[in-house]
Amino acid sequence: MTECFSNDQYNRQLQNKINTLKTLFSDFVLPELKVYSSPVSHYRMRAEFRIWHNGEDLYHIMYDKKTKKRVRIDSFPIATKLINQAMQAVLPLLQYNESLRHLLFQIDYFSTLSGQLLITLLYHKKLDENWIAQARLLKQQLADQGINVNLVGRSSNQKISIDVDYVDEVLPVLDKTFQYRQVENSFTQPNAAVNIKMLExxxxxTKGSSGDLLEFYCGNGNFSVALAQNFRKVLATEIAKASVYSAQHNIAVNQIDNLVIARLSAEEFTCAIKKEREFNRLKGIDLDSYQCQTVLVDPPRGGLDQGTINNLKNYATIIYISCNPYTLKENLQQLTVTHEIKHLAMFDQFPYTDHIEMGVVLKKK
Known part of the structure; x- marks a missing residue:
């Protein structure tokens, strides 16, 4: 186990990713690739485990992707130390608590660099008042062990929060500190140490940028909150309600006065900016008052739709954050007709996997 998470093992897998990218993008004229590495262990802020019931015994499992066989997990070195501490404490407390144990099939752990922890218990049963009472008892029992946690219970069409359903992260980024509310079951960057490097x-x-910034897929405002300092105004869009609410909180708590969030998809915003359709969700936002010369996109693995690609070509600067280098390559084949690549970065969000996160800056020719 120690060898799996050694510096040598990590450096080998990181070099393999670098080689993969250089081969994949060999058809493009590229600047120097900047590589941002991860901590070797305890870097992942979230972890999800199935729960295996074996008589009175109870333990975390994961399924091997290749063999599909279940693997017992007693410790998880890629997850934060706080998650590992909670894993050791939670199961003994659940083991002999019939209300909390019965039909429990999964536990999700969500931690922060700021020391906050949220645990979600997932069930194949309806949760009742007795479950709530026992969950409050569990929270107190964990607190007695020095683990302060908020709990959420989930079952089909049911969600119960014991106090709150979020954690508040604090990230030191260059000479500033940013606070981010991160809601349970909503997207957040999984590797906080690498996320800090992405923001930096x-x-x-974008230092010295002129005009305004437009961001698609802004999530909880991870990039837009940090980048607002470099622009006159920022307009960010996100379709998921929970993420929009988090982003609005993050704007307020960080005292950002030049950033507005609109609950729109990238496709909907493209229609709005072309005045093809009006949206009530844009009420109070004067699109004509923005002089967006820079656009930032952080799309899902499928990449950008054709309408958004066409829209991006109108901007002087494109910042593309990608979680899939293969769809990124497809999109760049179109974007490099009008733009050239000025900056290229790799962020190792997921060590010991084939997953690669990238950042690209393109400038209009």
């Missing part, structure tokens, strides 16, 4: 990179490549 994005701030550095």
């Amino acid at each position: 990179w994005a701030i550095s490549v």
Whole structure:
């Protein structure tokens, strides 16, 4: 186990990713690839485990992707130390608590660098008042062990929060500190140490920018909150309600006065900016008052739709954050007709996997 998470093992897998990218993008004229590595262990802020019931015994499992066989997990070195501490404490407390144990099939752990922890218990049963009472008892029992946690219970069409359903992260980024509310079951960057490097990179490549910033897929405002300092105004869009609410909180708590969030998809915003359709969700936002010369996109693995690609070509600067280099390559084949690549970065969000996160800055020719 120690060898699996050694510096040598990590450096080998990181070099393999670098080689993969250089081969994949060999058809493009590229600047120097900047590589941002991860901590070797305890870097993942979230972890999800199935729960295996074996008589009176109870333990975490994961399924091997290749063999599909279940693997017992007693410790999880890629997850934060706080998650590992909670894993050791939770199961003994659940083991002999019939209300909390019965039909429990999964536990999700969600931690922060700021020391906050949220645990979600997932069930194949309806949760009742007795479950709530026992969940409150569990929270107190964990607190007695020095683990302060908020709990959420989930079952089909049911969600119960014991106090709150979020954690508040605090990230030191260059000379500033940013606070981010991160809601249970909503997207957040999984590797906080690498996320800090992503934000620092994005701030550095947009220093001295003129005009305003438009961001698609802004999530909880991870990039837009940090980048607002480099622009006159920022307009960000996100379709998921929970993420929009988090983003609005994050704007307020960080005292950002030049950033507005609109609950729109990238496709809907494209229609709005072309005045093809009006949206009530844009009420109070004067699109004509924005002089967006820079656009940032952080799309899902499927990449950008054709309408958004066509829209991006109108901007002087494109910042593309990608979680899939293969769809990124497809999109760049179109974007490099009008733009050239000025900055290229790799962020190792997921060590010991084939997953690669990238950042690209393109400038209009």
